[in-house]
Amino acid sequence: MTINRVATFNIRHGLGADGVIDLDRVAHTMAATGADLIALQEVDRGLDRTGMVDQPEVLSELTGFPIHFRSVLKRGGGRYGLALAGEGLSEVTYAELPRAGDEQARGVVGASWRGLAVLVSHLTTQAEIRPQQTSALADMARRAAGPVMVLGDLNQDRRHLSALLDAGLNPGPGRHTTFLHLGRRRQIDYVLAGNGIEVVRSWTVPTDASDHLPLVAEIQPVAPPRR
Numbered sequence: 001m002t003i004n005r006v007a008t009f010n011i012r013h014g015l016g017a018d019g020v021i022d023l024d025r026v027a028h029t030m031a032a033t034g035a036d037l038i039a040l041q042e043v044d045r046g047l048d049r050t051g052m053v054d055q056p057e058v059l060s061e062l063t064g065f066p067i068h069f070r071s072v073l074k075r076g077g078g079r080y081g082l083a084l085a086g087e088g089l090s091e092v093t094y095a096e097l098p099r100a101g102d103e104q105a106r107g108v109v110g111a112s113w114r115g116l117a118v119l120v121s122h123l124t125t126q127a128e129i130r131p132q133q134t135s136a137l138a139d140m141a142r143r144a145a146g147p148v149m150v151l152g153d154l155n156q157d158r159r160h161l162s163a164l165l166d167a168g169l170n171p172g173p174g175r176h177t178t179f180l181h182l183g184r185r186r187q188i189d190y191v192l193a194g195n196g197i198e199v200v201r202s203w204t205v206p207t208d209a210s211d212h213l214p215l216v217a218e219i220q221p222v223a224p225p226r227r
Contacts, residue, residue, distance in 0.1 A: 001045070001080065002168075002220060002221065003200070003218050003219065003220045004036060004037070004114060004116070004218070004220070005033075005034055005035045005036055005037075005216055005217070005218050005219075006035050006036065006037045006038070006039075006149065006151065006191060006213050006215050006216070006219060006221045007030075007033040007035035007038045007039070007151075007191070007205075007217070008025075008038070008039040008040075008041075008128045008151040008152055008153070008189050008190070008191055008214065009026060009030065009038060009039070009040055009041070009189075009210070009212065009214035009215075010028070010041040010042050010078070010122065010189060010210060010211075010212040011026050011040055011041070011042055011043060011151040011209065011212075012042050012180060012212065013042050013044045013047075013050050013080075013208050014026050014044075014047065014050065014055065014208040014209070014210050015210070015211075016208050016209050016210060017210075017211065018161070018208060019146075020048055021051075022209065023053070023058050023059060023062065024062065025199065025207070025209040026209045026210070027059055027062035027164070027210075027212075028061065028118065028209075028211045029061070029062050029205060029207040029214060030065075030085065030173075030214070031212050032205050032207070033205050033216045034216070035086075035216055036087070036088035037084065037085070037089075037113055037118070037145065038065070038084070038086065038214075039082070039083075039084055039085075039087040039109075039118075039120040039151035039152055040041075040059075040067075040082065040083040040084070040085060040192065041082055041120075041122040041152060041153045041180065042057075042080070043047050043055050043056060043069060043080070043081055043083045044078065044079055044080055045069060045071070045079045045080070045081075045105065045177070046077065046078035046079060046081075047075055047076065047078035047079070047080065048076055048078070048120040049172055052078070053068075053192060056083050057069075057175045058155070059083075059085070060085070062137075063085065063203055064082075065085040065086055066083045066085070066086070066087060066089070066146055067083050067084070067085045068081050068085075068089055068092045068109070068111065069081060069082070069083045070081060070083070070092070070094040070107070071094075071103075072106065072107050072122075073104060073105045073106050076143035077195070078165065081107075082107070082120055082121070082122060082152075082175070083109075084109060084111055085180055086116065087111060088113055088114060089111045089112070089113050089118075090111045090112045090113075091109065091110070091111060091183045092109065092110070092111045093109070093110040093111070093121070093136060094107055094108070094109055094177060095107060095108050095110065095137050095140070095148075096131045096145065097121070097123070097132075098129060098132045099124070099129060099133075099136070100126070100128065100129045101124055102169045103105045103129060104124070104125060106121070106123060106124055106133060107121065107133045108120065108121045108136075108137060108213065109110075109121070110139060110140070112182060115147070116146070116148065116149055116197065116219075117141075117144035117145065117146060117147065117148040117149070117153070118148075118149050118151070119137065119140055119141060119144070119148065119149065120150075120152050121133075121137055121150070121152040121153075121154070122152055122155075123137070123152070123153070123154045123155045123156070123197060125155050125156060130155065130156060130160075131160070131163070132187040133162070134156070134160070134163045135156070135159075135163045137150060137161040137163075137164065138164045138166065138167040138169070139167075141164065141167045141168075141169055141195075142167050142168075144153070144195065146195060146196065147193070147194070147196040147197040147221075148169070148193070148194055148195050148197075149189070149191065149192065149193050149197070149219065150164060150169055150191075150192045151190070151191050152190065153176075153188060153189050153212065154188060154189070154190050155195055156188060156190050157184065158175065158187065158190075159186070161192075164192055167175075167194065168194040169192035169193065169194040170192060170193065170194060170198060170199065171190050171191065171192050171199060171202070172192075172198060172199025173190075173200075173202075174202055174203075174218065175187055176202060176204045176213075176215060177213070178204060178212055178213045178215050179211065179212050179213075180211075181211075189212055189213075189214075189215045190211070190215065191215055191216075191217035191219075193217075194212070195218050195221065196221060196222055197218045197219050197221055197222060198220065198221075198222050199219060199220050199221070200218050200220050201217070201218045202215060202216060202217040203215075203216055204219070206218070
């Protein structure tokens with residue numbers, strides 16, 4: 001039975017726990033996941049705060065992964081967004097998610113990879129609009145042809161993922177702290193799978209490269225029922 005290892009990592013534009021921007025450290029952490037496909041959030045391209053660096057290009061050079069970047073918003077002549085790192089990606093798309101007023105734009109990167117549909121997102125921190133974004137993401141998963149994965153920083157606890165669970169997606173066994181804020185340990189980053197595939201194992205990789213830990217998951221086809 002084929003097992004694919006994937007990961008999601010909010011890199012916070014490379015800003016580590018020590019307040020230093022270090023893409024070498026981010027690249028080392030990506031490699032430490034051992035994943036063949038990595039979803040990245042909070043990636044900069046040409047922004048002042050990160051020295052006008054093209055972070056997808058640099059991370060691609062450091063890791064050897066082709067990286068597909070999609071801009072979520074423009075800032076001061078540069079861009080900020082989501083990325084997918086991995087070989088064999090095709091049909092890479094981007095779609096906006098609902099938002100309220102002047103709230104920061106949010107979106108979903110879609111792609112095809114090894115016969116699987118992949119959806120990557122970074123949902124809002126605003127509780128009043130996040131359920132709409134979660135439902136929109138679940139609708140995209142329902143429309144996917146064949147097995148589907150959702151990866152990303154969903155900015156909510158597992159109990160609020162009902163729209164995704166109702167769409168047939170599941171984060172698999174175990175719960176993992178991916179974000180520590182004001183002493184509170186939370187899992188807000190997820191890999192969910194459905195429609196013929198499942199998460200059989202997941203874990204985090206220790207790092208101080210960001211304020212998030214990468215979440216790694218092993219995905220395989222759903223085992224047939226025993227007779």
